[in-house]
Amino acid sequence: MPEPVIVPLRELVASVQPGFWGADDRGFATEPVRVIRNGDAARAGANLSVESLPVRWLTRREIDRARTTPDDIVLVSSGEVGKVARLVDAPEDVIVSNFVRRVRPAAQVRPSWLFHLMSSERAQMAARAASGGTALQNLTWRFYGGMNVFRPDPTEQERIGDILDSANAEIGATANILRKLESIRAGLLVDLLSRGVDTDGQIRPAPSQSRDEYHETALGPLPKSWDAQPIAELLASVQPAMRSGPFGSALLKHELVPAGIPLLGIDNVHVDRFADDYYRFVTPSKARQLSRYRVRPADVMITIMGTVGRSCMVPEDIGHALSSKHVWTLTIDQEKYLPYLVSLQLNHAPWARAQLRADEQGGIMAAIRSDTLRKLLLPVPKMDEQRRIMDVLRTTDERIASERERQTKLEGIKAGLLADLFTFPGDAGRGVNR
The missing domain is CATH 3.90.220.20 (DNA methylase specificity domains)
Incomplete structure (x- = not known):
């Protein structure tokens, strides 16, 4: 099987297309389209969702030029330069904005492998080094020719992409669990500190169900002993x-x-x-x-x-x-x-x-x-009830802490995989067994 060859980043991409911002409202010959802003791409990473994107009005020609698909890499070119994102799906027209670049993989370059390559720390450093500007950095074209990488064959690219996609999926699932647990705790906090918990560990009925147990305060109805x-x-x-x-x-x-x-x-x-x-x-x-x-x-x-x-x-x-x-x-x-x-x-x-x-x-x-x-x-509340409330909330805290620890470990594993699976000239990265 052929050995990987050293190529500049520009040989891994078929095209780099800047986008458009469009108009707030409908104008002559314009159509509604979802637009990826630089902040959307910087925050979302591998989980860029169409539903979160704003709708703007552009001409069909602009839409056709800047349209992006899940196989493209969305590259931030102004602001948090070098950050990359990937659409989860694209059931409708989606384009990149003027502060974003659509990077389309070249033939024989697997999209997932290129996405993870460009999200590696080495690529992020290269993007920052190739950025001009003072208050707001802007990515220059030097980036695409100034970073050399080892290009494995397409089969190995696909294996590397699959491994890192799996790691991303685990991290994403853990992040979703964390968000749900934090939402549950926030709701529980409101219930516990407006209704309290009795000696049996049960949250009191709401004021609408048990008016006699509450009195009016500057914060609204609270239990009578509060x-x-x-x-x-x-x-x-x-x-x-x-x-x-x-x-x-x-x-x-x-x-x-x-x-x-x-x-x-x-x-x-x-x-x-x-x-x-x-x-x-x-x-x-x-x-x-x-x-x-x-x-x-x-x-x-x-x-x-x-x-x-x-x-x-x-x-x-x-x-x-x-x-x-x-x-x-x-x-x-x-x-x-x-x-x-x-x-x-x-x-x-x-x-x-x-x-x-x-x-x-x-x-x-x-x-x-x-x-x-x-x-x-x-x-x-009275101190004994405060302690009961704290005990209930700390049970959720322990679960949140456990999931945060898991997330940290997964992110560490992914960082290690990125270091092992991507090789740059002068590095000792290993790729995957062929």
């Missing part, structure tokens, strides 16, 4: 129980050091998850000066820059660490309220999210003011 209180009333008696900073000259850039006491920020706060990756540090002596910003175990952190409004709970084993001006850090009185339930509501409860939106500007949450957070109302 109250609605602002977060300010649930803070611990420490100073300060709610803080953000240090600001200005209290901490200067040159005072950050390569190792020492971690300074936590938005990169540590994910939705329902604390990331213990530390990149900024201060010396122990500086940490003593900034002791008011010390983070305590089970503190609740919420981002106020970047993606505003993400929240998580600090782990019990946090050790010595400081919070930064990019987050609010709250120390909750754990005899009044469980920090776990505060964090979950900030992320998922409609009553909490609605109150945080008071700080939105033009539909975007630009920041969260101290006053907004302090006045934010939460339903307050």
Whole structure:
């Protein structure tokens, strides 16, 4: 069987076609068509669905020129350059937009193999290297001639594509399970923190079914033994129980050091998850000066820059660490309220999210003011019922954590397969046995 040969990427493609954006409304000689934007392709990867795409109006000539099929590779050429996607199906006309390229495989090049080749880290790096522009990068034609690869025969290409398609399918199935579990937990959270759970572990009947068990509050009907209180009333008696900073000259850039006491920020706060990756540090002596910003175990952190409004709970084993001006850090009185339930509501409860939106500007949450957070109302069950609610939710958390771990492992396996199955000049990749 012939050995693989070295070719530039341009020899693997029959054509590269830029697309069109079209018009919002019907015009002379135009027809409706689904259009793939650069953001659609960058987010969807191998699971690009026609149903998620916007409808635009274009001429038949434009549609025929930029039409794409599941055998084509959709390549982002502006913005997140190099990202690739593939249609799941195309029951109707679908075209690429002006910031996207339709890459059509050449004869004897298997579409699935080419898609995975172009999604490999080596190809992504080559695309970024061949991009011009400052604020918005644009992929140049150098990309297609500047990246050399080993081209196996079509039979091996097909085997490699099948292996990686299977890995993608497993990752996609796990992602679907995760989305469903997270949706279930969000719904369960609303039920549990508006209706509660009795001593037998059963959620109470809804207010419409059992009016005598509820009373009206600022958050609507809640069980009679509950109250609605602002977060300010649930803070611990420490100073300060709610803080953000240090600001200005209290901490200067040159005072950050390569190792020492971690300074936590938005990169540590994910939705329902604390990331213990530390990149900024201060010396122990500086940490003593900034002791008011010390983070305590089970503190609740919420981002106020970047993606505003993400929240998580600090782990019990946090050790010595400081919070930064990019987050609010709250120390909750754990005899009044469980920090776990505060964090979950900030992320998922409609009553909490609605109150945080008071700080939105033009539909975007630009920041969260101290006053907004302090006045934010939460339903307050008795402590024994809070613990029962937490136990129910943590059962779902465990399943979510298990699926996330599985997803991480599958993505690691896929990364290993990409490294093993694709060979570039100078690499020691192995391909598949022939």
